[in-house]
Amino acid sequence: MTVEHVEIRPGAYADSVALLQVSRDVAATPGVAAAQVAMATELNVEVLQGMGFTLPAASPNDMVVALRLDDESALSAALAAVDAALAAARKGSSGGEVTAPPRTTGSALRRAGGDLALVSVPGASALVEAMDALDADVDVMIFSDNVPVEQELAMKRIARERGLLVMGPDCGTAVVGGVGLGFANTVSPGKVGVVAASGTGCQQVLALLDAAGVGVAAALGVGGRDLSAAIGGISTMTALDRLDADPAVEQVVVVSKPPAAEVAAAVEKYAAGLTTPVRFALLGAGQPDLTTQVEALLGDLGVAVPAWPTWGTPAAPAPDGGSALRGLFVGGTLCDEAMLLAAETLGPIRSNIPLAPDLALDSSLLEPGHLMIDFGDDGLTRGRAHPMIDPTLRLEHLAKVAADPDTAVILMDVVLGHGAEDDPAAGLAPAIAAARAVREVPVVVACVGTSADPQGLTRQAEALAAAGAEVHLSNAAATRRAIALATGGAR
Amino acid sequence: MTTTSLPSVAPAAVAAVGADMFATAVADQAVPVERVDWTPPMEGTSDDLATVAADPLRRDANALAVSRMLDVQAMLVGVAPASELLGLEKGQFLHAGPPIEWARASGPLRGALMGAAAFEGLVEDPEDAEALFAAGTEVSLEPCHHRSAVGPMAGVVSPSMWMFVLEDPATGRRTYCSLNEGLGKVLRYGAYGPEVLERLRWMRDVLGPLLGEAVSAAGPVDATAILGQMLQMGDEAHNRNRAGTLMLLRDIAPSLVRSSRSSEEVAEAFAFMGGNDHFFLNVAMPACKLALDAARDVPGSTMVVAMARNGTDFGIQVSGTGDQWFTGPAQLADGLFLGDYGPDDANPDIGDSAITETAGIGGFAMAAAPAIVRFVGGTVPDALATSRRMREITIGENNRWPIPVLDFAGAATGIDVSSVCRTGILPQINTGMAGKVAGVGQVGAGLVTPPASIFPAALAELARRTRDRA
Numbered sequence: 034m035t036v037e038h039v040e041i042r043p044g045a046y047a048d049s050v051a052l053l054q055v056s057r058d059v060a061a062t063p064g065v066a067a068a069q070v071a072m073a074t075e076l077n078v079e080v081l082q083g084m085g086f087t088l089p090a091a092s093p094n095d096m097v098v099a100l101r102l103d104d105e106s107a108l109s110a111a112l113a114a115v116d117a118a119l120a121a122a123r124k125g126s127s128g129g130e131v132t133a134p135p136r137t138t139g140s141a142l143r144r145a146g147g148d149l150a151l152v153s154v155p156g157a158s159a160l161v162e163a164m165d166a167l168d169a170d171v172d173v174m175i176f177s178d179n180v181p182v183e184q185e186l187a188m189k190r191i192a193r194e195r196g197l198l199v200m201g202p203d204c205g206t207a208v209v210g211g212v213g214l215g216f217a218n219t220v221s222p223g224k225v226g227v228v229a230a231s232g233t234g235c236q237q238v239l240a241l242l243d244a245a246g247v248g249v250a251a252a253l254g255v256g257g258r259d260l261s262a263a264i265g266g267i268s269t270m271t272a273l274d275r276l277d278a279d280p281a282v283e284q285v286v287v288v289s290k291p292p293a294a295e296v297a298a299a300v301e302k303y304a305a306g307l308t309t310p311v312r313f314a315l316l317g318a319g320q321p322d323l324t325t326q327v328e329a330l331l332g333d334l335g336v337a338v339p340a341w342p343t344w345g346t347p348a349a350p351a352p353d354g355g356s357a358l359r360g361l362f363v364g365g366t367l368c369d370e371a372m373l374l375a376a377e378t379l380g381p382i383r384s385n386i387p388l389a390p391d392l393a394l395d396s397s398l399l400e401p402g403h404l405m406i407d408f409g410d411d412g413l414t415r416g417r418a419h420p421m422i423d424p425t426l427r428l429e430h431l432a433k434v435a436a437d438p439d440t441a442v443i444l445m446d447v448v449l450g451h452g453a454e455d456d457p458a459a460g461l462a463p464a465i466a467a468a469r470a471v472r473e474v475p476v477v478v479a480c481v482g483t484s485a486d487p488q489g490l491t492r493q494a495e496a497l498a499a500a501g502a503e504v505h506l507s508n509a510a511a512t513r514r515a516i517a518l519a520t521g522g523a524r
Numbered sequence: 525m526t527t528t529s530l531p532s533v534a535p536a537a538v539a540a541v542g543a544d545m546f547a548t549a550v551a552d553q554a555v556p557v558e559r560v561d562w563t564p565p566m567e568g569t570s571d572d573l574a575t576v577a578a579d580p581l582r583r584d585a586n587a588l589a590v591s592r593m594l595d596v597q598a599m600l601v602g603v604a605p606a607s608e609l610l611g612l613e614k615g616q617f618l619h620a621g622p623p624i625e626w627a628r629a630s631g632p633l634r635g636a637l638m639g640a641a642a643f644e645g646l647v648e649d650p651e652d653a654e655a656l657f658a659a660g661t662e663v664s665l666e667p668c669h670h671r672s673a674v675g676p677m678a679g680v681v682s683p684s685m686w687m688f689v690l691e692d693p694a695t696g697r698r699t700y701c702s703l704n705e706g707l708g709k710v711l712r713y714g715a716y717g718p719e720v721l722e723r724l725r726w727m728r729d730v731l732g733p734l735l736g737e738a739v740s741a742a743g744p745v746d747a748t749a750i751l752g753q754m755l756q757m758g759d760e761a762h763n764r765n766r767a768g769t770l771m772l773l774r775d776i777a778p779s780l781v782r783s784s785r786s787s788e789e790v791a792e793a794f795a796f797m798g799g800n801d802h803f804f805l806n807v808a809m810p811a812c813k814l815a816l817d818a819a820r821d822v823p824g825s826t827m828v829v830a831m832a833r834n835g836t837d838f839g840i841q842v843s844g845t846g847d848q849w850f851t852g853p854a855q856l857a858d859g860l861f862l863g864d865y866g867p868d869d870a871n872p873d874i875g876d877s878a879i880t881e882t883a884g885i886g887g888f889a890m891a892a893a894p895a896i897v898r899f900v901g902g903t904v905p906d907a908l909a910t911s912r913r914m915r916e917i918t919i920g921e922n923n924r925w926p927i928p929v930l931d932f933a934g935a936a937t938g939i940d941v942s943s944v945c946r947t948g949i950l951p952q953i954n955t956g957m958a959g960k961v962a963g964v965g966q967v968g969a970g971l972v973t974p975p976a977s978i979f980p981a982a983l984a985e986l987a988r989r990t991r992d993r994a
Contacts, residue, residue: 046563050543094564122544131907134561136947138918141539145558151550153542154562157570161946162541162562164577171539175548187578196677210534212553215546226531242905251531272531281532451549 038100039086045096049418051122058118064107069099074416139165156180160188167192174202176215178411182263189267198271204254205232218450219485223248226276229337230259230289236481238288241327243483245339250281260292266300277307285311286330290366316369322509341507345498348475350518354442358519359434360405361427364422367408367446371512378516379403386410421453428464435468442475444515449482458496466500477515479508569945569980572987576942579990581824581964589819589827589843590920590938596818598811599744601691603736607683610671618668620679620876621834622849625658630835632714632871635962636678639716641974643724644682650716673700674809674876677712686732690810699810703727708802713958715965734793737777745775745810752924760893761808762886763954812883819843828939831882835874838974842982848980852975857957859901871960873972878953884922885934887952888914892927899955903968911954917943944979
């Protein structure tokens with residue numbers, strides 16, 4: 034007879050990544066059938082209800098401990114495991130110092146100096162921490178998503194006045210002087226400077242440049258909304274100024290999700306006034322994909338375009354048919370790029386980040402026809418770790434999509450680098466193999482990374498290929514293969 | 525990466541707040557990382573915090589408020605009756621804390637007002653004053669703070685009481701405080717027996733005039749400098765003022781001896797002041813207020829410029845919100861009790877003396893006063909931790925008030941309403957405890973904090989003003 038234990042711990046707090054680890058540790062305790070320790074955000078409450086737990090009222094500042102136990106006798110060991118795991122999570126952040134650690138970013142900068150601040154608190158509190166950095170005349174990178182756009186505008190205006198750079202919010206990737214921040218690939222130093230209003234778009238460019246043997250001086254993320262009409266490219270211009278002033282930078286490339294046309298035009302005009310040449314790789318209907326743009330950039334640099342690597346056996350169409358392309362992405366820009374390419378051939382594609390509002394998916398994320406889901410979108414990460422860290426939601430969905438007879442092909446991305454899962458193939462490869470054991474649906478994967486990344490590009494790609502996936506370094510190439518499979522063609 | 529550095533150069537050090545994995549990833553790449561121990565802000569404050577943080581006025585406003593405060597030199601320039609200095613007339617009484625009426629006044633405030641009414645000759649017997657205050661027709665109550673004054677505990681000031689005058693020579697601004705009556709059964713703790721009134725008369729007839737004469741003859745005494753010395757000598761200038769009292773005596777002793785008063789009266793005055801370790805508190809308090817008043821009324825500033833209690837309410841005033849009080853219920857102190865007294869005998873927190881903590885001394889400088897940590901219910905490590913923790917909620921530090929044991933770091937100065945709401949850390953106040961029944965007097969001393977709710981309330985008003993300006 035299973036027993037449920039749910040308790041609310043008001044005012045207790047740990048970040049979503051720490052709680053993910055706590056949940057895993059507790060779930061591994063003997064006698065525990067399921068465990069979820071999470072802040073009681075709206076999304077987490079839904080997840081807990083989906084797991085069948087009944088919850089008392091709680092605010093997002095409260096921690097929920099929800100346990101399903103084989104029997105009552107397992108409770109005390111399970112609660113001890115919760116406390117031990119929470120204590121271990123706290124230890125990581127305070128480091129056992131004699132003096133209490135700083136409580137605000139401002140205090141940390143006063144104590145330790147520092148010339149950059151990294152902010153990854155929940156979106157509602159991100160501006161306050163970021164302003165501490167700007168007040169200390171320090172640049173800031175904001176990983177946090179769910180930051181209101183008017184707050185983004187306010188802090189970027191203040192930063193621009195003070196000559197400071199705000200990377201983000203929702204900035205997943207940057208490389209500063211060879212140091213990877215957030216989700217960043219390990220690349221060799223070189224002469225290319227990247228400005229990216231797109232984290233995974235930036236990573237795709239870094240991975241392709243690395244495969245072509247070209248190094249990078251710096252990659253400055255500016256946040257996915259920087260080239261929107263509301264923000265007007267404020268951080269993009271500051272980032273361009275910085276790269277232009279850096280003698281190590283000989284060529285700049287600006288990477289973005291589909292920008293606002295007038296902002297793109299204004300920024301292009303601004304870039305034309307700089308000394309360093311700037312190439313724009315801006316996604317949009319009728320615009321070249323990122324791989325094509327990198328090939329053009331290699332042309333600017335006088336470097337030959339290599340054959341982009343692939344792994345595994347070319348996928349074959351599903352023997353039992355199906356006509357729909359189903360994309361399951363962790364990278365928003367990779368999802369955008371795939372939708373733009375696929376829409377040209379397949380027509381409308383439904384998505385949680387749709388190219389047009391009438392293509393929006395409902396919250397079940399399961400509808401007939403072609404669809405592509407960005408699991409890294411704000412709506413799916415509120416109070417949860419990014420899918421590049423926590424693959425749970427995407428893996429659950431993979432099984433559902435594979436079992437759907439309408440599915441002709443599954444397209445996925447795997448993004449490597451600092452900050453991402455230690456070994457994404459360890460979870461994904463068995464899931465792909467299990468899905469294909471139920472139904473032999475073709476799976477095409479874009480595996481974005483470099484050979485020097487902590488996870489190892491080749492090792493990851495080979496593990497996914499061994500599970501039956503066709504693997505590409507180029508997301509555009511992977512998408513074209515998936516389109517061909519959806520339309521019945523083989524390689 | 526500062527404005528002058530290059531993106532191809534690695535950062536020298538990084539501050540990281542939020543998910544620890546990002547900090548770990550940077551540390552793994554051999555860049556020093558300072559991790560922030562972040563917790564969510566006080567409930568319901570996120571939007572107001574963001575509004576105030578993005579206020580274009582805030583950074584410069586806070587820098588201006590702190591620098592104005594630190595520029596003040598508080599000089600003791602005189603001692604004279606409240607009637608002369610404040611224009612206080614018969615029937616007018618000042619009290620500690622935010623405004624309050626008789627009906628809501630606590631026991632110690634009532635006791636002090638009753639004693640003061642008898643002292644002013646409004647009634648024969650202090651007990652008769654209750655009806656006078658309840659009617660409210662011939663008397664009026666007003667906060668000390670509204671007349672540039674501060675009062676310890678009940679803080680009751682009546683026209684015949686003599687007061688210290690502190691002046692900032694650069695601006696000529698002045699603040700005031702009554703003379704300290706000593707310990708035991710005293711008016712400020714709500715006692716009003718015959719010995720209390722007798723002492724007040726002696727202070728009016730002998731001590732006040734004698735001090736007035738001596739201070740005039742000795743010339744201005746630099747109270748700000750004495751406060752700095754006190755922190756080197758084991759005082760935190762709120763619950764311990766032993767060194768400060770002796771330094772003041774040292775500065776005015778020659779003039780006391782040369783005064784027109786008899787050697788017997790001068791000796792009495794020496795004995796009274798020397799036997800009263802709190803004598804300097806009543807100079808420290810107006811010195812702090814003089815400095816904090818300079819920081820008032822800076823639009824956009826989130827700095828607290830007064831914390832004060834009337835025995836019922838705890839109130840704060842903030843630079844960016846003018847004279848508005850933000851109040852909540854005064855708390856009971858946690859500490860040690862005199863004699864047989866216990867927690868049931870104590871009145872909630874009372875007095876303007878939290879002006880010392882507002883200025884960065886008192887509980888904020890507890891690390892400077894290890895001799896009294898047990899008296900206020902703590903240990904030496906607690907004291908060090910408290911003084912360090914207060915740096916998390918202050919805008920700057922006061923280099924004229926260094927704390928030796930903290931490697932001469934300046935006192936944490938300028939409480940920031942935003943930082944309090946962000947961290948949930950409340951200002952730590954050292955305090956005395958008055959008996960809750962009028963007439964009892966002091967029952968103990970300990971530690972107390974303001975009610976948490978007043979900081980979100982002040983923040984909401986700052987945010988409202990920020991939105992109105994936008």
